Amino acid sequence: xAKKKYNILxxxxxxxxxxxxxxxxxxxxxxxLTTILxxxxxxxxxxxxxxxxxxxxxAATPVERQDIRTIxxxxxxxxxxxxxxxxxxxxxxxxxxDGSIGIHDTPERIxxxxxxxxxxxxxxxxxxxxxxxxxxDILVSVAKGKTNKEIADRYNISIYTVISHRRNxxxxxxxxxxxxxxxxxxMNKLIDISDIQ
Amino acid sequence: MKHTPYTSKTKAADLxxxxxxxxxxxxxxxxxxxxxxxxxxxxxxxxxLSSALFITLSNIYSxxxxxxxxxxxxxxxxxxxxxxxxxxxxxxxxxxxxxxxGNIHTMMxxxxxxxxxxxxxxxDDYDNEIKRHFEYEEQCVFPxxxxxxxxxxxxxxxxxxxxxEESHTNVSEKLNDLKNIIIKYLPDxxxxxxRATVLREIFRIESDLRKHATVExxxxxxxxxxxEGEKHPKA
Numbered sequence: 001x002a003k004k005k006y007n008i009l010x011x012x013x014x015x016x017x018x019x020x021x022x023x024x025x026x027x028x029x030x031x032x033l034t035t036i037l038x039x040x041x042x043x044x045x046x047x048x049x050x051x052x053x054x055x056x057x058x059a060a061t062p063v064e065r066q067d068i069r070t071i072x073x074x075x076x077x078x079x080x081x082x083x084x085x086x087x088x089x090x091x092x093x094x095x096x097x098d099g100s101i102g103i104h105d106t107p108e109r110i111x112x113x114x115x116x117x118x119x120x121x122x123x124x125x126x127x128x129x130x131x132x133x134x135x136x137d138i139l140v141s142v143a144k145g146k147t148n149k150e151i152a153d154r155y156n157i158s159i160y161t162v163i164s165h166r167r168n169x170x171x172x173x174x175x176x177x178x179x180x181x182x183x184x185x186x187m188n189k190l191i192d193i194s195d196i197q
Numbered sequence: 198m199k200h201t202p203y204t205s206k207t208k209a210a211d212l213x214x215x216x217x218x219x220x221x222x223x224x225x226x227x228x229x230x231x232x233x234x235x236x237x238x239x240x241x242x243x244x245x246l247s248s249a250l251f252i253t254l255s256n257i258y259s260x261x262x263x264x265x266x267x268x269x270x271x272x273x274x275x276x277x278x279x280x281x282x283x284x285x286x287x288x289x290x291x292x293x294x295x296x297x298x299g300n301i302h303t304m305m306x307x308x309x310x311x312x313x314x315x316x317x318x319x320x321d322d323y324d325n326e327i328k329r330h331f332e333y334e335e336q337c338v339f340p341x342x343x344x345x346x347x348x349x350x351x352x353x354x355x356x357x358x359x360x361x362e363e364s365h366t367n368v369s370e371k372l373n374d375l376k377n378i379i380i381k382y383l384p385d386x387x388x389x390x391x392r393a394t395v396l397r398e399i400f401r402i403e404s405d406l407r408k409h410a411t412v413e414x415x416x417x418x419x420x421x422x423x424x425e426g427e428k429h430p431k432a
Contacts, residue, residue, distance in 0.1 A: 044262040063410040066370050173377065179319055180374030186315045187382050193311050 005032045006051040006118065011059045012084060013038050017103065021054065021084065024107045031114060040064060040071060049079065052114060054101065056084040057093060068096050080121035082114065091148060091159065095167045095176070120164070129172045136190065138165045142178060143185035144195050203255045205238040205248040212237065216259045221405070222251070225284035250274045253416065254281070258408050265415050272424050275346060278417050279339050285409055286331045293405070294324055297398045304391045308384070316383070323371045330368055334361075342421050358421040369410075372403045 008031055012018040018036050025033045035046060039059040053072050057065050064071045074081050083089060083100040094100050099117030101110050131139065134155075141151045148162045155162075170176045175184055185191045203212060209232055212219050223230070232240055237255075241248040249269055256263045301320050305313040338361050376399050379392060386392065 041264050044264075061410075061414040063369070063407070063414055067373075174381070175374045175377055177371050177374050179322060180371060180378065183315050183319050183374075183378055184382055187312055187378070187384070193315065 005030060006114070007048070008033045008052045008054060008114075009035045009037070009046065009050040010084075011037045011040060011043075011053065011055040013056065013059050017056070017084075017086075020103075024110060025114075027107065028111050030111065043072070051078075052080045052082060052117065054082045054084050056086075057089060065093070065096075078121075080114075080117040082117045091163055094163055095170060097167075131169060131172060135165055135169050135172075138162065139169050139181060139185060140190050142166065142169075143182040143191050145178070203237070203252050203259070205241075205252060206236050207252075209235050209237050209240045212255055216255075218258050218405075219255050221285075221288070222254050222258065222281075225281050225288065226251075227284075247274045247277055250277055254412065257411050257415075265411075270416065270420060272346065272420065275342060275417070275420055275424070278412065278420070279342065282409070282412065282417070283335065283339070285405075286335065289402070289406075290328065290331065293398070293402050294327070297395065297402065298324060300391060300395050300398065304386075304395050307386055307388070312384070316378070319371075319378075320375065323375070326371070327368050342417075342424075345421065345424055357425055358418055361418065369403055369406055372399055372406070375399060376403070 008025055010018060010021055010025075010033055012021065018038075022033045022036060025031045031052075034048070034050070037043065037046070037059075040055075040061075053074060055068070055072070057068070060068065060071060069081060072079070072081060080098040081096075083094060083097040085094075085100050085102045087102060087104075089100070097117075098121045099113050101113050105113070137155070138151055141154065146154070148159050148166075151162045152159045169181070173181070173184060175181055182191075182196060186193060186196075202215075209223075209228075213223070226244065226246060228240065228244055235243070237251055238248045241251050247270070253265045253270065257265055298320065302317060305316055308316075337356075338358075341356055342358070376396065379396055379399070383392070
């Protein structure tokens with residue numbers, strides 16, 4: 001394992017929570033929390049690049065939340081974006097992040113999730129961009145209007161795996177909304193128009 | 198502190214020549230061109246507008262990372278912001294969206310029925326969704342704010358501006374999807390000019406809507422939230 005520490009930027013409005021996250025992250029010798037901001041207003045003053053940005057999505061405005069990678073300047077896939085959740089996030093919102101941590105997670109679980117997010121992010125950067133066979137199956141289910149729960153049951157995988165697949169599908173195609181994915185599926189003859197009528 | 202290039206002493210004409218997108222602001226405030234060497238301050242006083250608001254809006258439109266400070270403005274500016282937003286809605290409803298709608302339907306004419314149906318439907322649904330969003334603002338949110346300002350509010354609704362923020366659904370996600378579908382997935386066609394025209398319009402509307410959302414989220418909502426925190430005007 002390389003000696004490099006991963007730099008982390010935290011965006012969290014609650015000082016109590018921010019202090020707690022900082023203490024946990026800095027206890028690890030793999031991560032270093034270098035900057036804490038209360039909301040997205042001060043982002044443009046941040047000049048250094050971070051390996052990970054942990055953000056409480058409520059610190060951004062509703063419109064910014066729709067396009068969180070751009071707002072955080074992380075479109076290129078070199079910075080992993082991790083949502084910090086107080087159990088208040090809809091699972092579909094998590095699609096926009098490389099991972100998520102919750103305020104009830106143990107430190108070990110947090111370190112593991114941060115590593116997964118970095119891995120998720122770097123894999124996406126290296127991928128050619130074609131959908132895998134499994135992603136194609138899941139896209140077909142999404143386009144037909146199936147819920148994450150229904151898809152998880154059908155393929156015998158967890159909801160989080162479904163979300164991870166959906167995140168990769170949306171990132172590869174550049175299409176986020178379900179109607180948009182349906183248009184894609186029909187244009188590419190993955191489903192028939194009668195499937196959705 | 199980062200300095201922004203626009204001040205009340207800037208010549209109004211220089212604003213437009215430095216960034217032609219700012220022409221929208223003049224149009225939406227009903228400012229007629231032909232104003233000679235007038236500065237922003239002079240022009241605004243002629244039209245009874247707050248020059249601080251005019252400059253804030255210009256900065257929002259010209260600089261993507263500009264974050265307006267709601268402290269620089271007060272409740273006197275709220276009616277002007279609302280009138281600006283109403284004028285923007287009229288512009289989208291009467292001009293931008295119908296033009297895009299017409300061009301998308303023209304573009305799709307040479308496609309076979311399934312693709313034509315599915316793409317037209319996607320845009321038509323989006324079109325309806327964004328119109329409902331504007332209607333909600335015009336019929337619920339703006340009247341609420343106006344009643345707050347005059348103090349004629351019936352206090353039984355329990356409504357406040359935070360509700361607006363919650364229901365402030367996204368209007369740009371589908372536009373972004375449409376952009377990628379047209380760039381990447383719509384099959385090749387004989388005439389590509391209309392396709393490029395459609396794309397340019399989408400990019401323009403998307404950027405304009407993003408600024409529109411900034412005006413609502415970063416100016417209007419904080420100002421109204423501050424107003425709600427104050428004592429009732431008649432108390």
